[in-house]
Amino acid sequence: MIAVHIHFHGAIHRRGLPQDHELNVPSQTTVQDLLRLLGYADREIRFIVPSIAGQRVELHHVLAADDRLDLVAPAGGG
Numbered sequence: 001m002i003a004v005h006i007h008f009h010g011a012i013h014r015r016g017l018p019q020d021h022e023l024n025v026p027s028q029t030t031v032q033d034l035l036r037l038l039g040y041a042d043r044e045i046r047f048i049v050p051s052i053a054g055q056r057v058e059l060h061h062v063l064a065a066d067d068r069l070d071l072v073a074p075a076g077g078g
Contacts, residue, residue, distance in 0.1 A: 002027050002065040004034065012048065012073035015039050025063065032059035034069070048073055 001024045008014045008021075015038050025034055031050045040048065049072045050057050063069065 001025065002029070002063065004029075004063050005066065005068040006034075006038075007068060007070050009070060009072040011075055012071055013044075029063050030059065031057060031061050031063065031069065034063065035059075035071075 004023050004025055006017070006021045006023060008017070008019050017038070023034070023037070025037065029037075032045060035045045035048060035050075045059065050059070050061070051070045051072070052061070052067050
């Protein structure tokens with residue numbers, strides 16, 4: 001198991017979690033795996049922008065111990 005630090009930004013639904021949260025996940029967990037563990041459906045995941053250390057990462061990115069994963073759901077509008 002590895003610890004991943006999650007920070008929610010903006011209007012993203014936090015699923016009852018605090019804005020800053022730590023989660024232990026199995027090694028080789030991807031960003032998409034983690035989002036599913038948090039209860040996000042695939043139709044929601046496609047609108048979440050994940051980043052680590054200020055760099056956007058893809059959903060298939062494998063998380064490492066002590067990564068700080070920032071999750072943003074951009075606001076829409078017109």
